Amino acid sequence: MSNPLQTDDWIATTLRDAEIPTPPPGLTALMLRSQPKGRFIPWLAASGIASMATIFVILATLQPSASLAQVATAQARQTEYTLVNTRILGNGKEFRITQCRDGRRWSIHATTLKKTENGWVEEGPPVSGVLGVTVMDGNRTVTIQHDPPYFDLAEIDEPTPRLDVYSFDIHKMLRGNGKLIKVHAVEWQGHTVDRFEVHSTYRDSGQTKTIDQTIIADAESHLPLRVEEFRDDKSWGDTWEYTYGRPDENAFKVDIPSTAMVFDLRRERLDLLKVLRNGAVFVNFARTAMVLFPASDERVDPVMPVKVNGSRDRLQANLMVSPRLGKPKAMRLKINGKAWELASLVCRPDTDFKAFKPFQKERASVKIGDHRLTDVPVFHVGEAWNLLQPFLKE
Amino acid sequence: MSCVEDRELAEKVALGDAEAIAKFVDRFYTPVFRFLWHACGSREDAEDLASQALLRARTDIGRFRSDGTLAAWMFSVARREFLRFRRRQVLTSLFAASRPPETVSPHNEDVVVIQQALALLPPNNRTAFLLTEVEGLSTAEASTALGIPAGTVKSRCHHAKKRLREILGPAYPEISNYVQPIAD
Numbered sequence: 001m002s003n004p005l006q007t008d009d010w011i012a013t014t015l016r017d018a019e020i021p022t023p024p025p026g027l028t029a030l031m032l033r034s035q036p037k038g039r040f041i042p043w044l045a046a047s048g049i050a051s052m053a054t055i056f057v058i059l060a061t062l063q064p065s066a067s068l069a070q071v072a073t074a075q076a077r078q079t080e081y082t083l084v085n086t087r088i089l090g091n092g093k094e095f096r097i098t099q100c101r102d103g104r105r106w107s108i109h110a111t112t113l114k115k116t117e118n119g120w121v122e123e124g125p126p127v128s129g130v131l132g133v134t135v136m137d138g139n140r141t142v143t144i145q146h147d148p149p150y151f152d153l154a155e156i157d158e159p160t161p162r163l164d165v166y167s168f169d170i171h172k173m174l175r176g177n178g179k180l181i182k183v184h185a186v187e188w189q190g191h192t193v194d195r196f197e198v199h200s201t202y203r204d205s206g207q208t209k210t211i212d213q214t215i216i217a218d219a220e221s222h223l224p225l226r227v228e229e230f231r232d233d234k235s236w237g238d239t240w241e242y243t244y245g246r247p248d249e250n251a252f253k254v255d256i257p258s259t260a261m262v263f264d265l266r267r268e269r270l271d272l273l274k275v276l277r278n279g280a281v282f283v284n285f286a287r288t289a290m291v292l293f294p295a296s297d298e299r300v301d302p303v304m305p306v307k308v309n310g311s312r313d314r315l316q317a318n319l320m321v322s323p324r325l326g327k328p329k330a331m332r333l334k335i336n337g338k339a340w341e342l343a344s345l346v347c348r349p350d351t352d353f354k355a356f357k358p359f360q361k362e363r364a365s366v367k368i369g370d371h372r373l374t375d376v377p378v379f380h381v382g383e384a385w386n387l388l389q390p391f392l393k394e
Numbered sequence: 395m396s397c398v399e400d401r402e403l404a405e406k407v408a409l410g411d412a413e414a415i416a417k418f419v420d421r422f423y424t425p426v427f428r429f430l431w432h433a434c435g436s437r438e439d440a441e442d443l444a445s446q447a448l449l450r451a452r453t454d455i456g457r458f459r460s461d462g463t464l465a466a467w468m469f470s471v472a473r474r475e476f477l478r479f480r481r482r483q484v485l486t487s488l489f490a491a492s493r494p495p496e497t498v499s500p501h502n503e504d505v506v507v508i509q510q511a512l513a514l515l516p517p518n519n520r521t522a523f524l525l526t527e528v529e530g531l532s533t534a535e536a537s538t539a540l541g542i543p544a545g546t547v548k549s550r551c552h553h554a555k556k557r558l559r560e561i562l563g564p565a566y567p568e569i570s571n572y573v574q575p576i577a578d
Contacts, residue, residue, distance in 0.1 A: 008555050011508055011562070012527040015432050018505040023423035027445055031415050031452040036408045203441065 026201070026208040068180070068196055071215060072170035074222040075242075079103050082243040082251070083167065086113075088236050099167070100247035106162045107135040107251045135254050136160060140266075142254045145382065154256045155382045157265045168227045168240045173198050173213060185219050192219040261380075265387050268379060272387070276335060279373040281366065282384030283359045290384040291366055293373055295339035333391045342388070343368060400464035408455045419448060425465075425529050426472045432524050433476050433517070435509045443479055447472040462538040469525055469539035480517065511561040515554050522547050523554035 080102055087095040094113040100106065110132040133144040141160045145151040178200025185192055196215040201208050214228040223244060230237035256262060272280060279293040333340055365374045381387050406414030426447050431440035451471045458467045512520050518540075525536040526547065537544040 008527065008559075011555075011558055014504045014508055015524070015528045016428070018428065018431075020424050020428055020431075021437075021441065023419050023448075024441075024445060027423070027448060028412075028416050028419050030445075031419065031449060032410060032412055034449055034452050035410075036453050036456050 022206075024203055024208055025206070068170060068173060068215070070222045071194075071196070071217045071224055074217075075170060075224050078223065078244060080244065080246045082247045084241045084243075085167075086239045086241075088238070098251075100251035101162060102246055102252065104159075105136060105138050105252050107133070109133050109251070135252055136162070137252050137254060142256070143382070143386075144254075144256060144260065146257050146260065148259060152257065152259055153261045153263065153382050155263045155265055155386060157386060168215075168224070168229070168238075170215065170224070173215075178211075178213075188216055188225075191225065193217060193225065194219050194222075263381050265381070268381065268387055269390065272377075272379065273336065275377045279340075279366070279376040281359050281364050281376055281378045282387060283378060283380050284383055289359055290388075291343050291368060291373070292340050292388075293343070293366075293368060295341045333388065335391050404455050404458045404464055407452060415452070418451075422451070422465075422468050423448060426468060429469065429472055429521075429524050429529055430476055432505075432509060432512060432528065433521055434479060435513050439479065443475045444472070447475040450475065463535055466531065466535035466538040469529070469531065469535075470541065473521055473539060476517075476521070508558075508562065511558050514561055515557055519550045519554040519557070522550035523558075526551050527555070 078101075081100075083099045083101075085097045085099070087097070089095060096111050096113055098109045098111075100109075133142075133146075135142050136159055139159060141157045143155045143157070145153055178198040181197040181199070183195040183197075186195055187193075188195070193216045196217070198213045200211050200213075202211050203209075209232050212228075212230050212234070214226075215224055216226045217224045223242065224240075225242055227240040227242075228237065229239075276292075279291060282290040282292070333342065359378050362378055363375050364378050365372070366376065367373070379387065385392075403414055403418060407418050423444060427440055427444040430443045430447070431437055434440060434443065447468075451468055454471065458464065512523075515523070522536060522540060525531045525539055526533065531539065533544045533547050536547045540547060542550075
């Protein structure tokens, strides 16, 4: 395909043949409901635009109330706060995540709430999920997952930037096409606040569903105080409560349970570099193994059989790897200037993790397609991606 | 579709004929979605933008002039939606956190790689390339949709194709016979 004309054709064909979803079912109905505007009348525009623009500018100047963009900007500037995200699951349970930030330092604490006669109480482990705590105390990031006997581990890593995964994304609301309702300068719990409501729809499993968002922001500072996001019949959703100011120092204390298996990823990366010759295996507690093996230029078939220590009983028989050379994918990475590929192997669902024997020893042999890896080191880690993260950036 | 059929369809859409609106959605949702998806690189955003473009087309259908094709006019509406999206993106990126990567179907892996290359092109060249090469608009139609002379459409498309070959060469050795050295 070295002919440039053929190359252009391949690019265009690939883009043209990409999977396209069907139109949203509600779109035709929405179009039926909307009304066309009249034809453009040049004289009206010529005479009216200047005066309308002037009126708009005057009104905008007189308007003292905040916009959502101002709220987002005010929120983004904050470096000291506590944010409590309560996820209402709709089955009588709530999941609460508390985020604290003090400059560079941050922490995330996740607990489950249980409804009792006396209201909602925190439900400690063991729970169906995991009690997760992540603390970045300025020098290191420590992630603790404590839900014995299923999960009981701690990972220590380099200091990482703040995680925003449980925050409310106001700028996403700004991008949306929902209906915005603003109510300015109303009283709310002793504060004078601005209230923003956005009612919009989203697509899920081929259906159009509703989403109702409310932001309550301080009228003077524009800082958000409470955010609510409810979906469908309002039986499930999220709330976020903001408290500004330096969080309690306990939020940044690292308390690793004595029973936990501790993985120092900083040290393990050095070990990995020392022993890496033919490949390596990373095993986590979610019955997943990742195998790192030297990249092959000749590989064409992306689906390859897997054998571990001579048996394929406990592993998914096939795995997908990138068949192409140099493709910018995370599945391919460089360590010490050499190219490696990553393949993930998953235990069968009926396999208990305690019986996950193929990689319980310190070294293993793996045959993946045309590669036979013998005597490769096995790393037991909470999450293989965490260990490989710095190499993925290369 | 002839200009007469285009005009009839536009008039029926303007009058609110349900059958015509369904036909209009059937005809334009896929190409408009594809154009916006490849232009902005995000399926999620393209889904919103394509719906917005079609809704705007319904309200502005009175502005369609039958001296051009309906497809060219529809793409001009879609292009304006894309430009609005880019302006919003610039504004919101001032305080934006990074977005999680979108889930990619294995069938779309090549598409993602090409989209990453497309993102490196100037937006004007990108839209000219997508309209002429992917959506199959004639130079005259693309000229109407983009509001630029036909010669400019051709030169933008040429520059886009040349740059895409340069970018994608290392990723696809079969394109440029490029061989990446791999250590054993």
